[in-house]
Amino acid sequence: MGLALAAGLTAAQPVAAQPAMRLGTQTFVERVSTDINGRPRRTLASADRVGPGDTLIVIVHWRNASTQPVRDFAVTRAVPPRTRPDLNDPHMQVSVDGGGHWGRLDQFWLPTPLGGMRRAVVEDVTHIRWQLPEAVPPGRTGRISYRAVMR
Template sequence: MTIIRWLCTLAVLAMPSVAAAQQDMRLDTQIFVERVMTDLNGRERRILSNADRVAPGDQLIFVVHWRNEGSNPARGFAITKAVPRGARIDTSDPRMDVSVDGGAHWGRLDQLWLPTPLGGMRRAVAEDVTHVRWPLPRSALPGESGRLSYRAIAR
């Protein structure tokens, strides 16, 4: 994936989005690149910078801020985000569900299978993930907000 395509994908993901109009949930996403630097004393330091320049192998951190802007509690809400084509998601978060088919089916990565070109089936791998979601564990009251984060590696 070219850097221009990658930046366009990141720009779309970073734009505010309103999920499920009846729920009045606002989602804002920020994307950072985590770089490891060595300071003058030889100690490793992790630095977060804007994702304006992304190279293959970069560690990406996505931060999703959510807020219930409605007047009613949001029940049964799940935060769902598309995965950029050039990213391999870290699927270690036990609260995260993933989809490898555009959001039609959800589960843990080790539960998902994909068809092969020769008519067989294979287990899905992190590179196959198209969407991620986190169900909110309870109702989000009006005005309530929170944030979650997840990691990926730029391919």
């Protein structure tokens, strides 16, 4: 009877579903040098060693790993520590409260230590996201990239 009860409890527990969308992130540092003709040449290098003022290129890869289309999905990422993201992408939304509220940066106000309010600035951004505009078929992949400057 103990075995039957244990088997019944195991069967009654829901199976953990695999996440439909798989996300991966790669980060590179953009290096600018001058070629033999005096023109700037941009290359991407490993972001193992970066310092203040370095420009990072962050690439977020996404894939629908399920067998069903995924609708209303937003690719969301925390902003890496000590970076200032480039917010020029009109499709990018930001959060200044850890993902609680989303919008454009100019829509946010934050409290000041003396009880006042101030406009949020790019250094306040904690998360960024892009809403995928349509249903993502099974197996579909894509990528989104943005720049960020090390502080």
